[in-house]
Amino acid sequence: MKKVKVYVTLRESVLDPQGSAVMGALHSMEYSEVKDVRIGKFLELQIEEGTRDVDTVVKEMCEKLLANTVIEDYRFEVEEAVSK
């Protein structure tokens, strides 16, 4: 079993209204040192190793479903899952 961590972030050129809203809230809470906030997604997948290469499969899943590559970038890390 592999544990895959996927980070999906908005491309730098894309406006992030959710991040702006959070920054506004932080400023109103007196955290004026915060100069920028960008919000993305963080996905943790558990993948059973089979005949297909995990890296290839995760890349495909990101391109097809997990990230909107028009406006988002993604990166991922594959780790050996710790059995419980």
Added chain:
Amino acid sequence: MKKVKVYVTLRESVLDPQGSAVMGALHSMEYSEVKDVRIGKFLELQIEEGTRDVDTVVKEMCEKLLANTVIEDYRFEVEEAVSK
């Protein structure tokens, strides 16, 4: 300037319907090797160094606004921001 990466994840005991929906979609796309999906948030903050300690400030912001500690866990990393 410091770059802070904050990861907010649902606690393990909390159901993740969004993750289940994504897993269902992946299964219907023939990615049956995916056994679990959990979805969280990933925030990138730019923080100007001032009189307050960045670690303390970020911890406070997470507790008060960025994470709902009843159902979510958070962790963060502070990096030196690369000036552009």
